[in-house]
């Protein structure tokens with residue numbers, strides 16, 4: 577079982593919380609977070625709103641198809657996303673900060689723009705904005721603890737998040753299937769940290785252990801599943817581990833609902849590389865050197881890599897590009 581950390585305990589004993597935080601994210605790279613302050617009523621609401629969205633007629637979902645969006649926002653039908661070049665068996669909505677399109681944008685600046693909102697479900701927009709506010713607060717608190725635990729000032733990451741942070745939220749449903757085992761293929765998340773909400777009873781998430789075996793990570797009621805992304809691996813020269821994970825398609829007759837929240841800095845933010853204290857530096861493994869999945873220190877570069885690979889139809893239609901490699905998701 578993954579470690580369980582209670583954020584409330586950080587008030588009384590921050591040193592112990594930080595010790596456990598470092599340990600969890602140096603070793604397995606994943607943990608359950610309780611005591612995060614997000615009320616159960618908010619969790620229940622966002623899961624209900626997600627369920628109601630997926631229950632809409634296909635035409636109401638396709639109204640906000642990602643194919644309409646050069647910024648990779650909106651709804652992707654079953655089978656419309658790839659990881660490692662293979663189809664992911666999930667439908668999902670991708671959301672980010674609602675900002676104006678940059679005319680004549682190059683590369684990753686094409687990720688800035690508006691969301692698409694379903695006209696059939698006005699509550700979706702309001703509920704997602706509210707969720708963003710609440711989870712950004714949890715993300716900020718965790719990052720300050722990581723910073724201190726890593727021997728840096730507690731605000732070392734703040735500048736990267738100050739101006740237009742490029743948060744990504746996904747609302748995802750994996751229908752049961754006996755045809756394909758890939759709900760989402762094995763990948764590292766491309767940002768800083770991920771707060772994953774999973775509907776109780778939804779199985780399927782697996783986390784890669786250091787020896788290459790896969791550990792089941794079932795949901796824990798009221799807890800977020802937290803993992804770090806490639807940018808924290810980058811910032812710590814591999815002391816913290818962006819762990820590969822995947823979702824197996826649920827059994828026929830069941831489904832899985834999840835809402836991953838990717839707490840990411842501004843597109844052009846260069847994530848600071850920390851000078852670790854000697855005892856931590858001695859255990860830094862370096863940044864994983866995978867020619868199929870280069871890890872960039874600028875969030876936008878990393879995001880552009882993963883968005884164009886996961887949605888080659890959008891990349892081709894709006895940007896005329898063919899992704900260079902097929903590894904990784906986002």
Ligand SMILES: O=C(O)CCC(=O)C(=O)O
Nearest residue numbers: 748760765781823834836
């Ligand atoms: O749906 C899940 O539980 C995890 C999904 C995931 O890893 C991702 O979208 O990056």
Ligand SMILES: [Fe+2]
Nearest residue numbers: 763764765821
């Ligand atoms: Fe992921």
